[in-house]
Amino acid sequence: MMKYIDDYKNPGAARKITENINTLAEKLPAAKRNFSIMEVCGSHTMAIARYGIRELLPENISLISGPGCPVCVTDAGYIDTAVELSRNGITIATFGDMINVPGSDTSLGKCRSEGADIHICYSPLSALELAEKNPDREVVFLAIGFETTIAPLMALLETAKSKNIKNLSIMTAFKLVPPALEALTSDPELKVDSFLCPAHVSAIIGERPYQLFVKKHKIPCVIASFEPLDILYGIEGILEQVVSNKAFVDNRYKRVVKQEGNTTAQHFMDKYLVPYDASWRGIGIIPRSGLKLKNEFDEYNTEKRFNIEVKPGKPNPACRCGDVLKGKIKPSECPLFRRTCNPFHPVGPCMVSSEGSCAAFFKYVK
Amino acid sequence: MCLAVPMKIIQINDDNTGIVAADDASYKVSLSLIKDPVVEEFVIVHAGYAIEKLDEEEANTRIDLFRELAEVNSEMVKQ
Numbered sequence: 001m002m003k004y005i006d007d008y009k010n011p012g013a014a015r016k017i018t019e020n021i022n023t024l025a026e027k028l029p030a031a032k033r034n035f036s037i038m039e040v041c042g043s044h045t046m047a048i049a050r051y052g053i054r055e056l057l058p059e060n061i062s063l064i065s066g067p068g069c070p071v072c073v074t075d076a077g078y079i080d081t082a083v084e085l086s087r088n089g090i091t092i093a094t095f096g097d098m099i100n101v102p103g104s105d106t107s108l109g110k111c112r113s114e115g116a117d118i119h120i121c122y123s124p125l126s127a128l129e130l131a132e133k134n135p136d137r138e139v140v141f142l143a144i145g146f147e148t149t150i151a152p153l154m155a156l157l158e159t160a161k162s163k164n165i166k167n168l169s170i171m172t173a174f175k176l177v178p179p180a181l182e183a184l185t186s187d188p189e190l191k192v193d194s195f196l197c198p199a200h201v202s203a204i205i206g207e208r209p210y211q212l213f214v215k216k217h218k219i220p221c222v223i224a225s226f227e228p229l230d231i232l233y234g235i236e237g238i239l240e241q242v243v244s245n246k247a248f249v250d251n252r253y254k255r256v257v258k259q260e261g262n263t264t265a266q267h268f269m270d271k272y273l274v275p276y277d278a279s280w281r282g283i284g285i286i287p288r289s290g291l292k293l294k295n296e297f298d299e300y301n302t303e304k305r306f307n308i309e310v311k312p313g314k315p316n317p318a319c320r321c322g323d324v325l326k327g328k329i330k331p332s333e334c335p336l337f338r339r340t341c342n343p344f345h346p347v348g349p350c351m352v353s354s355e356g357s358c359a360a361f362f363k364y365v366k
Numbered sequence: 367m368c369l370a371v372p373m374k375i376i377q378i379n380d381d382n383t384g385i386v387a388a389d390d391a392s393y394k395v396s397l398s399l400i401k402d403p404v405v406e407e408f409v410i411v412h413a414g415y416a417i418e419k420l421d422e423e424e425a426n427t428r429i430d431l432f433r434e435l436a437e438v439n440s441e442m443v444k445q
Binding site for chain 2: 005
């Protein structure tokens with residue numbers, strides 16, 4: 001029995017909440033009869049597929065997977081740059097998911113099998129240790145991720161600074177969730193009626209960024225965690241808002257997410273980073289949706305340190321990860337799905353990452 | 367990938383790191399992103415950093431509510 005885990009899997013409670021969801025779905029106003037909920041977190045995407053949450057919901061409620069997988073939204077050109085660095089003898093430290101993501105020509109995994117010095121890290125702290133133990137080598141950490149990962153990386157820089165470590169830099173491709181919600185909502189080709197907001201991104205940023213969004217768009221937002229009961233309870237919360245004709249930020253993960261978020265983490269992020277218009281693989285440029293290092297921290301900025309620039313990559317044109325990421329199509333609607341693109345031979349990033357929609361569909365949806 | 371498993375702090379070191387445990391497994395993590403960590407508190411860990419404390423009172427209240435729902439469900443099944 002895992003404390004604070006198994007209690008959120010209680011099947012009796014799941015049945016009762018599912019019943020409530022069905023009752024609420026019948027009461028939806030005519031204009032919102034067919035209602036969509038987008039989850040913007042790869043761990044939600046995975047949990048929804050794993051626990052068969054879609055199959056529990058009435059036909060008029062659809063769950064759409066959003067761009068919540070950081071590996072999936074990282075441009076192919078980023079991989080190309082990391083490949084180039086590794087081929088030039090730089091030590092690369094990275095989260096495991098990045099290894100098999102196809103760049104324009106090759107992947108980091110293939111470079112590693114050819115002898116490049118590439119280390120898989122569970123935590124960026126391992127990259128720091130690597131740099132400390134190898135003072136004669138340049139170590140680059142592939143710093144991709146949303147707010148949840150950005151905060152630890154800024155804490156890492158703080159430690160690197162205090163330890164006066166000079167051979168570690170980070171190649172950033174940081175993305176922010178609230179600007180993505182804004183872009184998805186403004187896309188005329190998309191119909192997103194509500195958002196199931198991410199759990200641990202919200203632990204960092206708190207409720208306020210969503211409040212500003214809801215005030216502008218009048219779209220229900222519910223913050224929920226990843227256990228099956230948490231997800232069902234989150235969906236129930238969204239439908240309750242619609243039935244009562246309200247739209248607000250409902251924090252249903254109060255056991256972790258504070259209203260103000262993690263202010264220590266926010267302090268580190270403000271200290272080191274500034275927003276910029278970032279490019280999302282398959283989506284394009286979203287205003288102020290990325291964070292990059294301030295100029296005063298150039299020594300930790302891989303691109304500045306090695307005088308290189310990440311250029312747009314050339315992903316496989318048949319891959320429809322972009323449409324999957326925007327929730328326009330289901331993975332199974334991509335012509336490559338299960339055929340040329342599968343976890344053993346991924347063509348697009350959504351099939352590589354353990355959080356990718358295509359990987360989740362391949363593994364759990366038959 | 368986010369892990370929703372709350373882990374209990376079982377040791378706090380001078381350098382702002384600590385040991386956390388869930389079941390029989392224990393891990394060294396950085397505690398630099400949370401304020402005033404205390405041994406026996408539960409935290410959420412991401413990429414080797416504790417990113418927030420778990421509010422146990424809130425967690426237990428919700429668990430009790432879910433248990434009540436399960437009981438309501440089992441009463442309905444019996445009827």
